[in-house]
Amino acid sequence: MTSSTPQVNPTFDLSSCEQEPIRTPGSIQPHGFVLALDATGRVVQASDNLVQHLGKPPAAVLGGTLADAIGAPAAAALQPELQDERVRERPSFAATIRLSEKDHCCFDVLAHRYDTLLMLEFEAMTRAGAADFRHLYPLVGDFLQQLNDSDTIEQMSRTAADEIRTVTGFGRVLVYKFDEEGHGHVLAESNDGSLPSYLGQRFPASDIPKQARELYAANRIRLISDANYTPARLVPPVNPLTGAPNDLSFAALRSVSPIHLQYMRNMGTLASMSVSLMVKGRLWGLISCHNAAACHIPFDKRTACEQLGQILALRITSREDADELQFRLEVRRVMVSVLAGLTQGADFIENMGSVFPELLQFARAGGAAVAVDDRILRYGDTPDESQVRALIGWLDQHTHGDLYHTDRLVEHYLPAGAFLHCASGLLAMPISRIHKHYLLWFRPEFVHTVDWAGNPHAKEAPPDAPRQLSPRTSFATWRETIHGRSAPWHPGEIEMALEFRTALLGIALERAEQMAELAEELGRANKELEAFSYSVSHDLRAPLRHIVGFSDLLLEAAGNDTLDKRQRFLKNIKESARLAGKLVDDLLSFSQMGRASLRPVRVNMNELVRSCVDKLTLDTQGRHVQWHVGDLPEIVADPTFIQLALYNLLSNAVKFTSQRDPAIIRVDGRRDGTETVFDVSDNGVGFNMDYVHKLFGVFQRLHRMEDFQGTGIGLANVRRIVERHGGRVSATSSGGHGATFTFTIPNTLPSA
The missing domain is CATH 1.10.287.130 (Signal transduction histidine kinase, dimerisation/phosphotransfer (DHp) domain)
Structure with a gap:
């Protein structure tokens, strides 16, 4: 392993970190060497530090076999582990080998296939035997048990930091989370006192460029053993099979950016290791390990740390999901309470005003306002009415979505500077696409301080200096006071607000209907x-x-x-x-x-018909009337109302058969699925079916009063009684050949 004299804050002639070739550096870290094989097993590329490790230059191995390069015994030990199905794009442990009997130095060999090559990385080890992974299983078991005893993400992160510092021996282990803007916030730290504490501090997003974050997401672990290393170049410098620079994204020995190496030196650390925390497919944060002196961590311990990081990420996912679910349930509970209150009266804006306390709780706001046409109701700590009207005018012109939210209103709407104390944050919900109808929530200013590890706004060079890039040199705590912002809006609040808006529109639509x-x-x-x-x-x-x-x-x-x-x-x-x-x-x-309440009981329809026939005895005196009453099924109904309907139908039959001798009147009933059907038929004069639609109307007669007396209300009563029971009534006739009136009663009556 080689080391050069530390450099002190050089500048790098790079236009931007985003253009730096971090995936294709063309070199490796020198604590190991690389051999790249093609599909035939020939060595087609090697690192230029073979002399230090093998005692031979790259030219001596290029074009030869693996056995030619490292010796037949070592190659034979490796060969079974290099089968296609065993080697994938992420490095896996192949074997620990000794290149000769006289050589006491061992190499851990990692293998992966990527960029058309089989990449073999040989990491020099000081131990005598092979890597031992047996300690990994009890370590994982103990770690899981400790996480189960932790309630918060901070506690779990602290446990992980302690475990990884124990495994690696690094002086400081940080666990930090990226916020919405990409800044890293240190949640937990394990520190032996050899390095400054960064607990609670923030690192600006600019410390980790976008392409570096993408690489962290792809390759979950990275080790830098010595920030003062001199890179070992690949020979030839490009992939001989593709003619392009080698993509070393997954190589454990991949050389890193010289800017990052200077960043480490500026921070006072010569060795570092990072483990990516992936939560739901995104880079949630990092476990970042630092040491004041150079330090190499072998693959078995790195594997243990990677496993601990994956377990921590899974527990973070579980904890965040549980917290999110609890939060959404609480917000939904409040929303249901609000919606229940909004359905109590006919005046929407008055209803909204009656649930203002719940509206504030729903959005964790300090004030709220509802505007409908020229009416504005305010509750809590809000801007005055003229300021609310001006804000609504601005919203109407500049926002066109279903929801507008910001935790820094003054950056978008300058007049908000006059009411920062009560409305630094705004959640605005348009209730109408046509009118200026809005529901507004206001959050007060949240003045707070942020401790940065160094001034994130400091300029390394004056504005007129040539554009060169160098990492910042100071990591001393720099405190910034934040003004003009409110507490941020939670994604769950935004989603619930959208759902609330849909429900409001549903209420408005229902009211309109x-x-x-x-x-x-x-x-x-x-x-x-x-x-x-x-x-x-x-x-x-x-x-x-x-x-x-x-x-x-x-x-x-x-x-x-x-x-x-x-x-x-x-x-x-x-x-x-x-x-x-x-x-x-x-x-x-x-x-x-139309007003009387139904009192349904089980009704014997045969007895009901007999009582009606008895009442009609006076009207049938001196006439020859034949009654044919079938075996009628029982129903559940109001007996008084049903008797009145039956009496009207039978009275009609008696009346309109007055010119028949004999008069024949039939009453039949049957079950039909979910209802019971009754027919009252006669052989009377009937009616013209062209006017059947008038038959059940009030004061509607299809015959002259001189011929058949009546008030024209009887059949209207029949229809109203049947429909009150949830049934239907109809009539059919062929003029001069009688009529049939049919009504149905459901087997299960509708609720009142």
């Missing part, structure tokens, strides 16, 4: 009222006119007419008064049908 249905119902009721008023005035006028007319005749003929004539006048007066009284009684009955 109810209003439309009510308008339609009112229109229908107005038409029925007009017809009702006309019929009442017409039908009541006739008997009343008769009463007045015959009374006048009686007065004019007082003492002059015969007794028979006066009796005829009095009879007509009595009959007209009776008809008017019956009309009023039927109207009252029809009105009661």
Whole structure:
């Protein structure tokens, strides 16, 4: 292993870290060597430090076999481990070999296939025997047990940092998480005191360029044994099979950026190792290990650390999912409470005002406002009404999505500087696409300090200096006070707010449908009222006119007419008064049908029909009427209402068969799926089916009153009674050959 004199903060002639070829550096770290084989097993590339490790230059092995390069015994020991199915794109342990009996130095050999080559990496080891992975299993078991006893991600991270420092012997182990902006926040630290503590501090996102983060996500572990190393170049410098620079993304010995090496030296660390924490497919954070002196960690210990990192990532996933679920359940519970309150009254904005406390709890806000047309209701700590109106005007012009949210409103809307104390954060929900209807939540300013490991805003060179890149030199704690921001909006809050908006629109749509249905119902009721008023005035006028007319005749003929004539006048007066009284009684009955509550019980329909027939005895005296009543099934219904409907149907049958001898009236019933069907048939005069749609309306008659007397309300009562039970009523006839009236009663009545 070679080491050069430490360099002190050089500058690097690079235009940007993003262009640095970190995947194809063309070199490796010198604590090992590399041999690259083609498909035939020939060595086609080697690192230029073979002289130090094998005592021969690269030219001596290129084109030869593996046995030619490392000796037949070592090659024979390796060969069984290099089968195609065993070697993949990520390095795996192949064997620990000794190149000669006299040589006491062993090499751990790692193998992987990538970039069309079989890459063999030989890492020099000081131990005498092969790598021993047996300690990995109890280590993992103990670690899992300790994680199970941890409640928070910080506690789990602290446990992981302690375990990995024990395994590696590094002086400081950090566990840090990347925030939404890419800054690293140190959650846990295990430190032996040889290096400064960074616990709780932040590292700016610029410390790890985008392409480096992508590489961290692809290759989960990376070791730098000595930041002062001199790279060993590959010979030839490009992949001989592709003609392009070798992609060493998964090589354990891959050389790293000279900028990063200087970064390490500036930090006072000569050895480092990082383990990627992947949570749900994204780079959540890193376990970052540092040591003040050069230090090599063998593959078996690196494997143990990688396993611990994977276990920690899984537990972080589980903990975050559980916390997220609990958070969403709580927000949803509040949302359900709010929605329940919004359905209590007809005035939307007043309803919204009644649930303001729950709205604040829903969004963890300090204030809220609802704007509908020119009305604005505010609750809690909010901007004044004029400021809210101006903000809504800005939102209407500049935001067009289903939701707008920011934790730094003043950066987007400069007038917000006047009310930072109550509205540094804003969650705005448009309720209408056409009108300025908004629901707004405000979060107050959250003034807080952030401790950075060095000033992230410091300039390394004046603005007019040539564009060169060098890593920052200071990692001393630099405290920044953050103004003009609120607590950030949680992704779960945003999703729940979108769901809340959908529910609000659903309530508004339901209200609109109810209003439309009510308008339609009112229109229908107005038409029925007009017809009702006309019929009442017409039908009541006739008997009343008769009463007045015959009374006048009686007065004019007082003492002059015969007794028979006066009796005829009095009879007509009595009959007209009776008809008017019956009309009023039927109207009252029809009105009661819509208001009275049903009292359903089990009803014997055969007994009900017999009682109706008995009541009709007076109307059938002197007539030949044949009653045919089948075996009727029982139903569950209000017996009083059903008896009235049956009586009306049977009375109609008796009336309209008055010209038949014999009159034949049938009553039948049957079960039909979920309902019971009843038919009342007669052989009377029937009716014209062209007017069947009028049959069940109030005061609708299809025959002249002179031929068949009646008020025209009976069948309307039948329909109302049947429909109150959730059933249907219909009628069929062929004029002059009788009629059949059918009504159904559900086997299970609808709820009231």
